[in-house]
Amino acid sequence: MIPKKKWWLLGLVLLAGFVSGGLLPSIQAAPPGQSAEEGEALFQQYCTGCHTIGGGDLAGPDLLGVAEKRDPEWLEHWLAEPDKMIADGDPIALQLLAQYNNIPMPNQHLTLSEIDALLAYLGVAQPSLPSPGAGQPALAGNPQAGKDLFTGAKGLSAGGSACAACHDTAGLGAPGGGLLGPDLTQVVQRYGGEAGLRGTLGVIAFPSMVPVYRDRPLTPQEQADLAAFLAQSAEQSPPSRGVRHLTVYALAFGVMDIFLVGLFVWHRRLPRAARRPLARR
């Protein structure tokens, strides 16, 4: 039999083991060398959501000739930590931010060798990459199908979360969509039209959405349907936050009242004659 005090020691040892095991940082593998081909693959993976090369602006600028236009050191710094450059008030970064509807370029946490590969690619890239929307034979988006995907009435084929979990739009009636993320009513204008929005939905780069969709991408048809639905709802003005809140508030308190009535009814059924003297004690 272990003496009483030793049990605490045992607990502490177990605890320390669990905590340090959980905190062990993963060791990253050494990055591979860089080349323009690798850069092209990285560009497809990380950038095509918002950028084209010679295909026109989407949510972000057309990058044709960007290597000549910008100082290489600035470009390298920008690819490494755009969020920090904006926060530090870099003049070019702020000008770009203002020019592109205040949509900040997300930090993709690229490694140095990935940045070198991207720079190598951007230096030689020809206008062969059409914009995702314009290049493909235009997939017709169905606004009604898009609404079903948005609300979750029809699940996304890869199992991603329905948009309404976190987003509202004027296209939904009260009490509307979620409030964890921003209202998407006017999102089509901000992200370069329906084609631009399709691209954004194709390579989802918003930091809080990356873990949700990185293994569950939207199909091109789903991108088109959602963009069509959001383009349709953009014709209305954004829903009033106050009305949405009030609806949910009233409903929640209504349900609470129903439960309270139930509680009162249950209480009345208790035999009073026997309870009263007991309650008075």
Add this chain to the structure above:
Amino acid sequence: MADLVLFVAIPYAAVVVAVVLTLYRYANNRFSYSSLSSQLLENSVLSWASVAWHYAILLILTAHVLAALFPGLWARLLGGQVRLYVIEITGMGLALIAIIGMGLFIWRRLTNPRARAVTSTGDWVLLAVLLAQVVLGFITAFVYRWGALWYLQTAAPWLESLVRLNPDTSYVALMPWVIKLHFVGGFVTIALIPFTRLSHALTIPVSYLWRPYRLVIWNRRQAVRE
């Protein structure tokens, strides 16, 4: 770093503390597994508080656990706007009932001298943590709706990563602080089980939910008349 402490270290520490000390208490002081009922000391407020709190919190807790254990089933249950609204609004109503119940518990122990006399520091800590937890839960549900849906892609995979001993905080790292507090508060509550009367939950006294009420008959008439 703060995320590692909040979403890895505290959860594991809480579960280890809960399991190890619960077993210790079971081995050494088995008779203490009790809610230490003070019903005989004061029953008129308690009967309102206890019924409201327990029915509401058990239903809410069931929803949290179901969604974490069977995310696919939960997602299908919520498919479609109307079903989402019904479940969410019911949950918010139950949360309000739980807040009322917990408020009554606290008010009773503050104002009733007989109940107050048997209230320990541990009880106050437990009452405060539980009240904070249901208030944070209601704010989360109301301000950051619709949590019944986003839970499946944020909290559920994070909890699963903890169970698999391969913690991944990326799912919850960018949440607003109110929600983070609610997450951490859940594990703080688990850690309180072995130290407080919350241990009565481990006996899973579910038959209380449908058993008939019982009457206590006093045979000292003198005391009643006083």
